[in-house]
Amino acid sequence: MTEKSTPTRRQFVAGAAATAGLAAAGGFVPARVAIAGAAPVKIGILLPYSGTYAKLGEAITNALKLRIEQAGGKLGGRAIEYLAIDSEMSVPKAPTNTNKLIKKEKVDFLVGPVHSGIAQAMAKIVGPRETPIMIVPNAGSNLVTGSLCAPNIFRTSFTNWQPAYPCGKVMADDGHKTCVTIAWKYTAGRQMMDAGTDNFEKHGGKVVQDIQVSFPKVEFQAQLSEIASIKPDAVFAFFAGGGAVKFVKDYAAAGLKDKIPLYGPGFLTEGVSKAQGAAAEGIRTTLHYAANLDNAANGAFRAAYQKAFGKTADVFAVQGYDTGSLLIQAMDAVGGDTGATRDLIAAMEGATIADSPRGAWTMSKAHNPIQDIYLRQVKDSVNEVLGVAAKALQDPATGCKMA
Ligand code: PHB
Secondary structure, three states, rough: OOOOOOOOOHHHHHHHHHHHHHHHHHOOOOHHHHHHHHOOOOEEEEEOOOOOHHHHHHHHHHHHHHHHHHHHOOOOOOOOEEEEEEEOOOOOHHHHHHHHHHOOOOOOEOOOOOOHHHHHHHHHHOOOOOOOOOEEEEOOOHHHHHHOOOEEEEEEOOOOOHHHHHHHHHHHHHOOOOEEEEEOOOOHHHHHHHHHHHHHHHHHOOOEEEEEEEEOOOOOHHHHHHHHHHOOOEEEEOHHHHHHHHHHHHHOOOOOOOOOEEEHHHOOOOOHHHHHHHOOOOOOOOOOOOOOOOOOOHHHHHHHHHHHHOOOOOOHHHHHHHHHHHHHHHHHHHHOOOOOHHHHHHHHHHHHEEEOOOEEEOOOOOOOOOEEEEEEEOOOOOOEEEEEEEEEEEOOOOOOOOO
C-alpha cells in the first residue's frame, strides 16, 4: 500500500502499526523532501468566540498560535492557514460548521470544540472518515474518547471524568458527609457530576440533591435558596467562563460562602478568579493545571502568554498550547506531509508532551491525555497548587475499542 492510496478503514487501522517500520526504512523520505515548498497546511478551528465560553475559545486560539509561532510559525516546514468559525456553542449548527471546514475548506486538521455536545456531533462526522485529524482542545465528553473514539480523533485536554472524579475524595477527606451537586444541564455537567458523586459516595459521602440549570442560563437565585434550605455539608459545582463568574459571586452574595464550602472541577475558578474577586477566595478544586506549578515550561509559557496578549494564562490556554505542541511533533515526524495520515496518527499516538505547562503527559490508547490532577485553592485570586490529587490519571475510556 502506498501513502497516497485510500485504504479501507480496516486496512487503515491495521496499517498504522506497521508505518513506523516503513518510515525507518526510508520509504517515504523522497516524497517528503518536496513537501516543504507545498501549499499552506490548513487548520480548521471550531471554537466559541461569543457567549459564556467566548474567553475559553480566545485563550485556546491565542496559545495554539503562540506555540506554533515559537516553533518558527510553520508545521513540518510549511506555512499555515487558519480557518476559524465561531461555534456559537450551538449543537444544531455543529454539523454544518464541521462539514464546511471538512468538505468546503478541505482542512488538514480540525481543532475544536469547547462544548461537549458539539464535540459529540463533530466526532460522529469525523470518526467514520479517514481524514481530517481532529484535535479536541477542551470539550470533555467521555464518549469522544470512549464509545465514539476513532483513529483520527485526539484530545489534548481532559475527559469530563478526569478533573471531577478526584474531587469526590477531596470532599470526603475534608470531612464532608453530605453534598448537593449543581451544574448546567448538558453532557459536561452530567458527566462531571456523576464522576464526582461516584467517588464521594465511594468514600462514605451522600449526594442529597442534584440540581440542574439550563445551559447557558446564569440566573441562580431559586437554586441558591434551595441549597440554603437543604444545608448540605458541601456543594459540588460545574460552571465555566462567564457562568462561573456569576455563580461564584451569587453564591457568596447569598451568604453561603462561609457556611457551605464550594468544590468542583477547577473550571469553577479557572481563568475567572480575578473577576470573581473575594467570592472565590479559599475555593478548593481539582484540575490538570494550576497557575503556580513549579516547572520551567510553565514559567516560560505564562510569561510569553502575558507578553503576547497582555492577559494571564489559564488551563484553556495550556490546552491550546499543547495542541500546538502535538501538531508540531506530528508534522515534524512526517516532514510536513499531511497526506501521510497513518504516520501522523502514529506520531500523535506515541507523543509525549514533555514541555507542557501542566507537567509532562502522554497519550492514552483512546487518544486522551494521561495526566496528573492537582488539588488547588484560590489565594489572592490565584489558583495555587496544594498537591497532586491523582497521579497520571487515565480515563477508563469505556466503550472505546482502541483502548
Ligand atoms: C464541555 O462542554 O465539555 C466543557 C466546557 C467548558 C469547560 C469544561 C468542559 O470548562
